[in-house]
Amino acid sequence: MRVQLIPQDKSGDRGLMKPREKWVALGFAFFATVINYLDRQTLSVMAPVLLEKFHISEISYSRIIFAFMLAYTLMNGISGRVLDRLGSKIGYGLTIAWWSAAEILHALTAGVLSLGVFRFLLGVGEAGNYPAGVKLIAEWFPAEERSLASGVFNSGASIGAIVAPPLLAWIVLSAGWRTAFVAVGLLGFAWLAAWMLLYREPKMAAETRKTERLPLKALLHSRFLWQFTLSKVFSDPVWYFYTFWFPQYLKVAHGFSLRQIGETAWIPFFTAAIGNLAGGAVFSGLLRWTGTAAKTRRIAIMIFSALMMSAVFVGGSRSAEQCIVLISVATFGYSGALANLLAIPGDVYPTGAVASIWGFASMGAGFGGMIFSLATGWLVERYSFHAAFMLFGLIPLLAAWMVWTLPEKAEVNVF
Numbered sequence: 001m002r003v004q005l006i007p008q009d010k011s012g013d014r015g016l017m018k019p020r021e022k023w024v025a026l027g028f029a030f031f032a033t034v035i036n037y038l039d040r041q042t043l044s045v046m047a048p049v050l051l052e053k054f055h056i057s058e059i060s061y062s063r064i065i066f067a068f069m070l071a072y073t074l075m076n077g078i079s080g081r082v083l084d085r086l087g088s089k090i091g092y093g094l095t096i097a098w099w100s101a102a103e104i105l106h107a108l109t110a111g112v113l114s115l116g117v118f119r120f121l122l123g124v125g126e127a128g129n130y131p132a133g134v135k136l137i138a139e140w141f142p143a144e145e146r147s148l149a150s151g152v153f154n155s156g157a158s159i160g161a162i163v164a165p166p167l168l169a170w171i172v173l174s175a176g177w178r179t180a181f182v183a184v185g186l187l188g189f190a191w192l193a194a195w196m197l198l199y200r201e202p203k204m205a206a207e208t209r210k211t212e213r214l215p216l217k218a219l220l221h222s223r224f225l226w227q228f229t230l231s232k233v234f235s236d237p238v239w240y241f242y243t244f245w246f247p248q249y250l251k252v253a254h255g256f257s258l259r260q261i262g263e264t265a266w267i268p269f270f271t272a273a274i275g276n277l278a279g280g281a282v283f284s285g286l287l288r289w290t291g292t293a294a295k296t297r298r299i300a301i302m303i304f305s306a307l308m309m310s311a312v313f314v315g316g317s318r319s320a321e322q323c324i325v326l327i328s329v330a331t332f333g334y335s336g337a338l339a340n341l342l343a344i345p346g347d348v349y350p351t352g353a354v355a356s357i358w359g360f361a362s363m364g365a366g367f368g369g370m371i372f373s374l375a376t377g378w379l380v381e382r383y384s385f386h387a388a389f390m391l392f393g394l395i396p397l398l399a400a401w402m403v404w405t406l407p408e409k410a411e412v413n414v415f
Helices: 013-015 020-053 058-086 086-110 110-125 129-140 143-175 177-198 207-211 216-220 221-255 258-264 267-290 295-315 322-339 344-348 351-382 386-406
Strands: 002-004 411-413
Touching: 002 013, 002 216, 002 221, 002 322, 013 020, 013 351, 020 110, 020 129, 020 143, 020 177, 020 221, 058 086, 058 221, 058 351, 086 129, 086 177, 086 258, 110 295, 129 143, 129 351, 143 177, 143 221, 143 267, 143 295, 143 322, 143 351, 216 221, 216 351, 221 258, 221 322, 221 351, 221 386, 258 267, 267 295, 267 411, 295 322, 295 344, 295 386, 322 386, 344 351, 351 386
Parallel strands: none
Antiparallel strands: 002 411
């Protein structure tokens, strides 16, 4: 039987919630994402130290990233379904406990193999952060507020990436790299304690889990799901490239020391944080003219995706300052686009299925990240970073076109 899904927004129910409650929920998602990216950035910031200490080549480093992306990819589809079944409170708590423990294990690194295993375990846990955050926003915020809420939530990634270079460089220089892994891991357990003590699910959440969760077979017959997933294959690897390779680029291309990396590597992530808020602001401004949330989000994504093309010119610039400016424009564009992309599944699907949709789509992002991380290592070692910047300046346009042509209503087969 062919049916059409109409998302059950229940904005009226959300309107009855106390404003303080929804902003507290968003605050938890924001800080979880800050910690998530601190955990993730420990390796990229310390890559110049660890690659030299353990004699790790660029290709071996790309394989370590691949191990993280493999686990992240496989677990995204699983974590989304688990979150829709268990609910935000238990699901979010389990995922942050796992990845924080995995981060602490990194202190036991003895070489390429152990580092790859610990990154794999980290990826298993970190896969749950975005499905959980997107679900939280869909539960607490009405459609017209989701781009802004998504921007605030996702800005945690940028803040984590901003804080990571100076904080981790300071810890490494003063207490050693093993201490850095342990210190960041403990932050996750501090968040977990506050979450279990203070967070309360909205009253409608339990009902939503029972009535709005869709069968897996129904989701897999949705054209929206597959096209949305494919768009993330080409959009998310752009962020992974800047997250995992930017500090190493500064060392290789411009001869930066660890101290200099700590002083400057935060800049593109600062502009990314601004981009998250700009994504919500541009959506709000355009909504007055377009009238529909779905169309407005797509226009905003096209605008911000065009800004990511600035990366194409990085290789042609000889000064480190100019390169950082161009990269900063690209990260600003990425975050502005993502602030709107995060809200799209909630426009089409009921809230009880949002984590599953985002988790499945993030599997596509993971596969793209795995493929493009190996491609990056090959391009950098065989050619230069210039070729990699060309690649990551162009593929966002393909992703944006896929989002532009997404159906605004999902049709699925339900048996």
